[in-house]
Amino acid sequence: MSIPKNDLELFELMKRELYTPVIGDILDDLGRFHQFLPAAVQPMKEHMVLAGRAMPVNMIDVYGKQDKPFGLLTDALDQLQPGEVYVAHGGHMRCAYWGEILTATARTRGAAGAVVNGYHRDTPQVLEQNWPVFSRGRFAQDSSVRTKVVDYRCPIEVEGVWINPGDLIFADQDGVLVIPRELEAEVVERALEKAKGEKLVRKEIEAGLSSTAAFQKYGIL
């Protein structure tokens, strides 16, 4: 397998060859036991797979009409770079944090996808854009009188998982992973090896090898 020359090749390779369980296993092996976002954050459609660089967004609760509705939301969207993932978190999730217009903006700018620790709305209009969005589910309640963006491209922490700008985000139907930048080369290389090993173990088991013998031989489950 040729080594990816740039981020785009890396993201394509990951989407083609990897899945969150193998990457999560390698992170565990490196002692990074807390890199999955909460399991409630799910793809809007099962087939969605996402690889890109985190552009974290910090949100807070507000109560009622604001002098500057949405805070820095449009600024955050308008500086998204190709291959980045809009990762939004904060407040008590009293409304939708994502929708049709936000999808169109981020997608048109070449962003790789969105991950919100909260709800989305405009479900049919987002899905027809065929672009990966991960959220806690559907809820139409409007955000302008309930939340605002106070900062972006800043570190955030989601239930103990730290996300720094530029960290690698990989997400599929089994979860959303944050891969710290300083570990990504090792993690991806070892995850590719483990994925290959898992294919081999399955073949051997299908050919009659016992689970115990397979684990003894390969150390993979």
Ligand SMILES: O=C([O-])CC(=O)C(=O)O
């Ligand atoms: O207002 C929101 O939070 C999201 C929304 O409807 C859109 O992006 O179209």
Ligand SMILES: [Mg+2]
């Ligand atoms: Mg909308």
